[in-house]
Amino acid sequence: MCNAPTKVKEQLKKYFCRYVDFEDTEIDLVYSKLSTKTFRKKEIILKESQICKYNYFIIKGVIRSFYIDEKGNERITQFAIDNWWTTNMESFIAKTPSTQYLEAVEDTTVLYLSKETLDTLYVKLPKLERLFRMITENMLIANLRKSDIFLKMKSKERYVHFVKNLPDFSQRIPQYMIASYLEITPEYLSELRKNLH
Amino acid sequence: MCNAPTKVKEQLKKYFCRYVDFEDTEIDLVYSKLSTKTFRKKEIILKESQICKYNYFIIKGVIRSFYIDEKGNERITQFAIDNWWTTNMESFIAKTPSTQYLEAVEDTTVLYLSKETLDTLYVKLPKLERLFRMITENMLIANLRKSDIFLKMKSKERYVHFVKNLPDFSQRIPQYMIASYLEITPEYLSELRKNLH
DNA sequence: TTCCTTTCTTAAGATATCTTAATTTTTTTT
């Protein structure tokens, strides 16, 4: 079977070791505290106004974050795929109601854990605190880059940049969702694509 | 004297203890690795294309981050005041050339330290790793909120929101800099302010 | 106080992007 525990654990270890060296026994400890779940395509993982209890590590699949604006349109703020963590950060950290939804874009298998579990693991395994300090730094940098792109590029450039730099995303995600993420109406994106070649 | 070492150390301790409990001896250790410097108003702290070697903790003052766009206009991306850390995160973490400037908006006193010093301290004092894990989480959340504001609000609302929610900033920073930060031309902001009351 | 620089305001014309609504194409379900 494709997602047998051992293979998943290997995937997790490989990901962790990109940042900090972990022993098998340490991975075992972390893994023992993680739960697994598979969401079907279009399944809602978190609803607006709920508290986001978990941080999700994607084994395979795509998860989007979005909110619904005053006109009833979905506005996508984030995509996450294999080997990314996703959650509603503010809700997860501060235990406040989320203003956004989390939804599986395709069938998606995740490992997940609660803030309490994570805090307990930090104490047992200080290395993990270093790992998450580094992961959080990288998330922050990714976010600053995203803001930078919106600051510097017009719609068309943003789209070209997205397709070029994130082929893993642009091939798995429908165009109207990419439009939403890039803050372009699907109609206008369609217009832009027409005179692209 | 107003910024005598003891008083500065007290300020630092108070700030650290908002997140994690620190003993005086631990603060002493951290403080012994920090340098102090005062920048004059309009003094450049970091130039574009330089590597940002330090993370700066502001004791008193205002520092702005900005880049210069293709038309030669300054575009402000961040303000930091008393009790904030500021740096060019990407440059500081990855040791890549900064695409932005750091500049004192008013006379500004800072404590600062290098990545190497910080990494050494993390090993000696695991609590500090926790502190920075939490500070980084909060920076990330602040950034997500900022993106949210740009996503949800038109220029006028952004301005009203800024003035209302960040009075400490809006009273110390000239209007054309606020306009730049809010991604509004100073002319248009002036227009918006006219029909505000 | 006076001069010089910095900051703020006014107004007219330009433009990137949106809105609405209808049609076509693609994908999913029966």
Add this chain to the structure above:
DNA sequence: AAAAAAAATTAAGATATCTTAAGAAAGGAA
């Protein structure tokens, strides 16, 4: 394979925000 649903395209008119250019006000230096 047909029917239904979802996604993508087209086009015309609308609008928030920018650009340019000039002048007024405010603040700092001499």
